[in-house]
Amino acid sequence: MSPLVVGITVFVLAAFVGFEVISKVPPTLHTPLMSGANAISGITIIGALVAAGLGASFVAQVLGFLAVATATVNVVGGFLVTDRMLEMFRSRSDREKQKK
Amino acid sequence: MTSILYLGAAVCFILGLKRLGSPGTARSGNRLAAFGMLAAIVLTLVTENVVNWGTIVAGLAVGSVIGAWAAVRVQMTAMPQMVAIFNGLGGIASALVAATEIVVDTDLSHLPAETAISIIFSILIGSITFTGSFVAFAKLQGILPGRPLKFPGQQAINVLVGIGVVAVSIWAALAGVANAYWVVAGLSLLIGVLGVVPIGGADMPVVISLLNSFSGLAAAAAGFVIQSNPLIIGGALVGAAGLILTFQMTEAMNRSLANVLFSGFGTEGGGSVAGMSDLPVKRATPDDAAITLGYADSVMIVPGYGLAVAQAQHAVRKLADALESRGTRVQYAIHPVAGRMPGHMNVLLAEADVPYEQLLDLEQADPQFAQTDVVLVLGANDVVNPSARDDPGSPIYGMPILNVDRAGTVIVVKRSLSPGFAGIDNPLFYEDKTLMLFADARDGLEKTIAALKDL
Numbered sequence: 001m002s003p004l005v006v007g008i009t010v011f012v013l014a015a016f017v018g019f020e021v022i023s024k025v026p027p028t029l030h031t032p033l034m035s036g037a038n039a040i041s042g043i044t045i046i047g048a049l050v051a052a053g054l055g056a057s058f059v060a061q062v063l064g065f066l067a068v069a070t071a072t073v074n075v076v077g078g079f080l081v082t083d084r085m086l087e088m089f090r091s092r093s094d095r096e097k098q099k100k
Numbered sequence: 101m102t103s104i105l106y107l108g109a110a111v112c113f114i115l116g117l118k119r120l121g122s123p124g125t126a127r128s129g130n131r132l133a134a135f136g137m138l139a140a141i142v143l144t145l146v147t148e149n150v151v152n153w154g155t156i157v158a159g160l161a162v163g164s165v166i167g168a169w170a171a172v173r174v175q176m177t178a179m180p181q182m183v184a185i186f187n188g189l190g191g192i193a194s195a196l197v198a199a200t201e202i203v204v205d206t207d208l209s210h211l212p213a214e215t216a217i218s219i220i221f222s223i224l225i226g227s228i229t230f231t232g233s234f235v236a237f238a239k240l241q242g243i244l245p246g247r248p249l250k251f252p253g254q255q256a257i258n259v260l261v262g263i264g265v266v267a268v269s270i271w272a273a274l275a276g277v278a279n280a281y282w283v284v285a286g287l288s289l290l291i292g293v294l295g296v297v298p299i300g301g302a303d304m305p306v307v308i309s310l311l312n313s314f315s316g317l318a319a320a321a322a323g324f325v326i327q328s329n330p331l332i333i334g335g336a337l338v339g340a341a342g343l344i345l346t347f348q349m350t351e352a353m354n355r356s357l358a359n360v361l362f363s364g365f366g367t368e369g370g371g372s373v374a375g376m377s378d379l380p381v382k383r384a385t386p387d388d389a390a391i392t393l394g395y396a397d398s399v400m401i402v403p404g405y406g407l408a409v410a411q412a413q414h415a416v417r418k419l420a421d422a423l424e425s426r427g428t429r430v431q432y433a434i435h436p437v438a439g440r441m442p443g444h445m446n447v448l449l450a451e452a453d454v455p456y457e458q459l460l461d462l463e464q465a466d467p468q469f470a471q472t473d474v475v476l477v478l479g480a481n482d483v484v485n486p487s488a489r490d491d492p493g494s495p496i497y498g499m500p501i502l503n504v505d506r507a508g509t510v511i512v513v514k515r516s517l518s519p520g521f522a523g524i525d526n527p528l529f530y531e532d533k534t535l536m537l538f539a540d541a542r543d544g545l546e547k548t549i550a551a552l553k554d555l
Contacts, residue, residue, distance in 0.1 A: 004214045007324050007332055014333040017114055018340025025121045027436055027461045030345060030443030031179060033120050034312050036130050037341040038186050040113050041312075043137065043334035044194040044319040046144045047326045051200035052159060055151030060203045064152070065159045067196035072163020073170070074190040074315075079134040080171035081182060085447050086127040088176075092455040 032085045039078025045071035102147050103329065109143070110333040112136025117337060123456045140330055176451045177408045180441040184237040184308055187315045191229025194318035195285065198222035198325050202281050209276030216273040218324035223281065224265070224288045226318035231292030233311050239301050240440055246301025258294055261287055299361065301440075302405075306349045306360045308441045313342025345442050352436035352462070354488075354499035381517070384535035386544060389476075389511050390551035392535065393419075396473035396509075398429045400465065402502055403445050404438050406479015406514070412542035416478065417452040419545050422552050431458050433465035433475075433502050435483035462500060469506040477504060477512045477528075479541045485526045495524060510534045513544045 001009075025033050048071045052064030090098070112132050119129025150156065174182045198219040205211060211219075238244040265287040272280035299307055316338025323331025350357050384392075393399055401416060420430040432454065438445045446459050460468070469475065477484055480502075487494040488501045504510050505528055512534060528534055537544050 003327050004324075007327065007329075010329055010332050011320055011323075011336045014110075014336035015340045018117070018337040019344060021114060021118045021121070021337075022341045022344050027348075027434070027443055028446040028456055028459050029120060029123060029126055030348075031183075031441055031447045032126060032130070032443070033117075033341065034309065034345060034442060035179070035183050035186070036120055036133060037117065037338045038183060038190060038312055038315060039130075039137070040117070040133055040334050041187075041190045041315040041319045041338040042193070043113075043140065043331050044190065044197060044322050045137075046140055046328060047197035047322045047331060048159070048193055049141065049144045049150075049156060050148055050326060051197050051204075052155045053148055053150035053152055054200075054204055056204045060200050061152065061155050063196050063200045063203060065155045067193050067200060068156055068159025069163040069166075070189040070196065071193035072160050073167040074163075074186050074193060075137055075167070076164045077167030077171040077182075078186050078190075079130060079137070080168055081174060081179075081186075082130045083127065083134075084171060085176070085179070085450070086123075086130055088447070088450040088453075089123045089126065089456050090450070090453065091123065092457055095453065095455055 029089075032082050035078055035085065036082040039075055039082060042071050042075035042078060045075055102143065105143050106140060106328075106330045109136040109140035110330050112139070113334055113337055117341070176448055177411060179447060180304060180308060180439070180444060181237050181240045183441060184233045184240065184311065187308070187311045188230045188233025188237070190315040191226040191233065191311075191318045193226070194315075194322040195223045195226025195230065197322045198226070199281075199285065201325055202278055208278055211276055213273065215325060216276070218321055219281065220269045220273060220284060221321040222318055222325055223285050224269070225314050225321055227285055227288035228292040228295065229311050229314040229318055231289045232296045232307070232314075233292075235293055235296040236304060236307050236311065239296075240304055248300045249297045254298065261290055261294060265291065295361070303360050304440050305437050305442055306346055306353070306357070309342050309345035309349055310357075311342070313339050313346060316340075316342060349437060349442060352500060354496070379530040381529055381536045382532075382534060384511065384537045386537065386539070386547035387551045388535060389537050389548045390555060392509055392511060393423060393428070393474055393476065393548070394426060394552050394555045396428055398472050398474075399423055399431075400468065400472045400475045400504070400507065401430065401432045402475060402477045402480050402484060402504060403432065403434065403449070404478060404480025404483060405440060407541050408439060408444070408448055408479075410479065410541035412478065412545055413448040413452040415542050415545035415549070416449070417454055419549050419552070420454070422549055431460055431465075431468070433460050433468075435462060435480070435502055438480060438483060462502065465502060469503050472507040473509065475504040475507040475510045477510060478545075479514070481514070481526055482524065484528055485524065486528055487524065487526070504528070505531060505533070508533065511537060513537045513539060513541055515540060
């Protein structure tokens with residue numbers, strides 16, 4: 001199989017896994033789901049690291065730097081803010097435990 | 101070996117998303133996904149032949165500081181804006197990865213067709229996500245007006261730009277000229293602006309979900325450019341997640357995606373609404389509200405975007421505590437499009453320490469209204485409008501609503517009788533069982549709580 005066909009296969013299968021896993025998330029968690037998913041889309045940081053590490057021309061360096069920086073904001077900010085939100089989701093029993 | 105380790109990172113993403121499906125496991129799910137990301141980053145740095153450590157360290161440092169600062173500082177009410185910006189930055193990062201490929205490649209004309217096409221898709225989707233997200237941010241933040249922006253010749257311009265980007269993309273792929281790729285980038289950035297500007301503020305839950313999907317697709321496209329499976333898998337997962345949320349939102353509005361994106365809903369404004377506004381309403385004071393609520397056995401609170409605007413989530417919790425200490429059962433009914441992004445209202449109430457078992461979604465809440473003594477509507481309007489159910493002539497006819505008019509009494513806290521974003525009058529306000537408490541949500545709640553203590 002050519003790399004393109006392999007890539008498309010992986011893409012389609014992963015999309016189906018995504019649909020399966022995410023349709024079960026209840027509406028209460030939709031905002032953290034979105035910000036968490038958003039952080040995962042920051043996986044493009046791998047491409048950014050490769051691009052920035054090539055050591056080519058000045059322009060390539062600038063583009064690579066911007067790619068790494070923007071992807072890092074996405075990853076670090078996305079996971080942290082999701083964690084901050086999820087920390088607030090407490091059940092009634094959690095709340096009572098905290099009061100004691 | 102490296103591929104297997106990357107696969108491990110992708111598995112962390114999938115399991116992490118799966119654990120995000122329940123409030124009890126969600127936090128560990130997010131951390132698992134974060135761990136997968138860290139592992140993938142370290143793996144890349146170790147295995148790739150990195151020449152320029154300086155650029156990488158600088159980028160990581162700058163990004164981490166900005167990201168962490170924003171994540172810690174942001175208010176929960178501003179979460180939609182925040183997610184919009186993160187979406188946009190993720191999108192442009194993918195576009196920049198593809199752009200670097202163009203700059204590094206000295207002989208673009210010998211690029212394999214599939215790589216050229218992948219580069220174009222990365223740049224196209226990534227750039228649209230970037231500017232589209234920033235326009236959405238500006239609308240949510242109030243920098244741009246929330247109403248749809250229209251100008252003469254808008255559609256002609258949109259069609260021309262659309263045709264232009266397709267034509268230039270084909271030219272770029274066939275001729276392999278760097279400048280053609282840059283034109284594609286410029287036009288894509290323009291499309292993001294033109295695409296979101298005509299969409300009204302209340303439709304932002306759909307727009308943000310769609311841009312979230314795009315940020316994933318851009319990452320997947322970048323994965324095709326550098327032939328990296330973790331990017332393709334991660335991107336596809338996020339693309340699917342965003343798409344599911346997009347369609348859940350359009351369903352909750354009973355509109356098609358095309359209608360949300362292209363119709364400029366909400367332009368009618370409030371001025372043309374006549375007829376009902378002359379009908380009498382029952383005005384209530386905070387004392388009246390306190391008496392009605394205080395002697396109820398069960399209360400259902402219906403929050404809307406007005407609650408977020410008034411920052412009244414903590415006041416709601418205080419009222420609920422006061423009622424619960426009197427033996428009243430308190431629950432919350434949350435419509436899918438109650439906030440400015442999916443699930444936004446739930447986060448605000450969680451911030452105010454409302455236990456998540458009390459938060460009901462549309463389907464859970466619906467059978468309960470008939471047995472509820474008092475419904476308290478806070479800054480919500482269209483999502484409780486009975487004409488969506490009863491009046492086939494209404495613009496929102498068919499939209500699933502919370503049937504609050506089936507409860508014993510309805511108290512609506514609202515600043516005035518002004519119509520919602522759709523510019524539609526709400527018959528609920530004129531019903532016999534409805535009490536209107538004209539006040540800012542927080543102010544009205546504080547006064548009701550005070551009155552409740554004197555009961």
